[in-house]
Amino acid sequence: MKKLMQAVLVVMAVVLSAPMAQSHDMSKCSADPKATACLEKLKGLVGNWEGKSMKVHGEEMTPKVTYAITSGGTAVEEKLFPGTPGEMTSIYFAEGGKICMTHYCSSGNHPEMVLKSQTDNSLTFEIKGTNGLGSADERHMHQMTLTFIDKDHISEDWVSYDKGKKADKAHFDFTRQS
Numbered sequence: 001m002k003k004l005m006q007a008v009l010v011v012m013a014v015v016l017s018a019p020m021a022q023s024h025d026m027s028k029c030s031a032d033p034k035a036t037a038c039l040e041k042l043k044g045l046v047g048n049w050e051g052k053s054m055k056v057h058g059e060e061m062t063p064k065v066t067y068a069i070t071s072g073g074t075a076v077e078e079k080l081f082p083g084t085p086g087e088m089t090s091i092y093f094a095e096g097g098k099i100c101m102t103h104y105c106s107s108g109n110h111p112e113m114v115l116k117s118q119t120d121n122s123l124t125f126e127i128k129g130t131n132g133l134g135s136a137d138e139r140h141m142h143q144m145t146l147t148f149i150d151k152d153h154i155s156e157d158w159v160s161y162d163k164g165k166k167a168d169k170a171h172f173d174f175t176r177q178s
Contacts, residue, residue: 032097038115038123039099041148042076042092043069049154049174063172065156080156081106090144101125102132103141109133111140122147127161137163152176 051063066079075093089104099115110132113125124145130136142161148154158170 032094035094035097035099038118039076039092039094041123042067042099043073044151045076045078045154048177050177051172051174063174065172065174099123099125100128101144103144105141107139109138109140111142113144116143121149139163139167142166 045067046069047067049065049067051065053060053062055061063080064082066082068077068079069075070077070091071093075091078090078092080088080090086106088106090101091104092099092101094100101113101115102110103113104110111127112129112131114128115123116126117124122145124143126143127140133140139160139162141158143159145157146154147157152175154174156170156172156174158172159166160168160170
């Protein structure tokens with residue numbers, strides 16, 4: 001009788017936990033089809049990319065960026081200048097039917113951006129509110145446009161703001177390395 005009771009408890013535990021396990025399978029989350037397609041396009045960037053050599057603060061450097069799928073396939077991680085003191089991480093994800101990006105800047109803030117516009121070959125993200133900033137006047141990345149030139153070439157155009165006004169622009173051309 002004791003073994004029968006144990007078997008019944010095991011079967012009940014498996015049966016009752018199956019819906020919970022299924023409800024936590026993030027790969028089956030439904031999202032707006034446009035947001036899903038956009039996130040899939042970002043997932044296509046997975047790998048290592050290298051830019052053209054350039055001068056930064058008087059020193060020659062070769063910009064690099066890496067992309068990886070993370071969080072059970074629900075987000076894409078971008079690392080700009082990986083392994084350097086200026087490393088910055090951006091996380092792209094779907095939220096409320098939109099594609100969002102949080103940019104963890106080497107300056108210490110983390111502005112939250114949302115996809116503002118897109119074409120067949122570009123995505124433009126712009127800050128939403130002041131989440132992740134000390135104030136609207138704080139120097140921060142305000143906008144980023146990612147352009148898909150072909151499967152092995154992309155560009156990124158970043159716009160920073162300071163004291164509520166456009167401050168600097170940075171343009172990077174990247175070629176896929178792996």
